[in-house]
Amino acid sequence: xxxxxxxxxxxxxxxxxxxxxxKDCGSVSGTIYSIDVTPCDVEPCTLHAxxxxxxxxxxxxxxxxxxxxxxVHGIIAxxxxxxxxxxxxxxxxxxxxxxxxxxxxxxxxxIFCSPDYPKIRLVMKWEVQDDNGLDIMxxxxxxQIS
Ligand SMILES: *[C@@H]1O[C@H](CO)[C@@H](O)[C@H](O)[C@H]1NC(C)=O
Ligand SMILES: *[C@@H]1O[C@H](CO)[C@@H](O)[C@H](O)[C@H]1NC(C)=O
Numbered sequence: 001x002x003x004x005x006x007x008x009x010x011x012x013x014x015x016x017x018x019x020x021x022x023k024d025c026g027s028v029s030g031t032i033y034s035i036d037v038t039p040c041d042v043e044p045c046t047l048h049a050x051x052x053x054x055x056x057x058x059x060x061x062x063x064x065x066x067x068x069x070x071x072v073h074g075i076i077a078x079x080x081x082x083x084x085x086x087x088x089x090x091x092x093x094x095x096x097x098x099x100x101x102x103x104x105x106x107x108x109x110x111i112f113c114s115p116d117y118p119k120i121r122l123v124m125k126w127e128v129q130d131d132n133g134l135d136i137m138x139x140x141x142x143x144q145i146s
Contacts, residue, residue: 020045022139025125029065030136033058033104037141044142049115057107059137065099065130075123075140085109089128099136107137117145 016039024032036056037045047053068089073080090097094108107128121144128137 016041018043018045020141022141025127025135025138025140027059027135027137027139029063029130029132029134030059030061030128032137032139033060035139035141044121044144046144046146047111047113047117048146049113049117051113053111053113055107055109055111057137057139058104059107060104061099061101061130061136063099063130063132063134063136064101065132065136066097067131068093068095068097068099068136069129071127071129073125075125076120080125083124093128099130113145119145121145 017036018038018040019034020037020040020043022032022035034057038054040053045053069087070085070089070093072083072085074083075081086092089095089107092109094106096103096105121142123140123142125140126137127135130136
């Protein structure tokens, strides 16, 4: 790789990852420090069809938990609609499991924007639940599908 390519790569990575604003909707079993979405240049992040988006969340659990489960809803005009995603965070989201209270970790996820999604603005509500069904993370971010 030439130095020019390397520079373009570095600039692209820096420009396209965004630390986004989010609403904490009740992370009782954990603490969210920051959420990054890549690529996203302005908020609300716009998801384009046939594109992969990655989400990285810096968090610390307050509890020990063997498992963690994703539970996702798209809130469309105020109505939460279940959104299917792979459930097991230990297998799919690069979390260190079992989850240990006080350990700072990064949760990773890739979302594929299907061309079948309606082209609307919505709020994504994402929960990661511990063994007891309590939220280690609960966050809401607005998204535009385009
Ligand atoms: C999106 O990611 C999936 C899984 O890694 C991959 O198979 C697919 O080719 C990617 N699609 C695009 C358009 O990048
Ligand atoms: C996560 O955020 C905390 C608090 O801002 C910071 O101290 C820590 O270095 C971050 N962890 C990672 C892996 O980025």
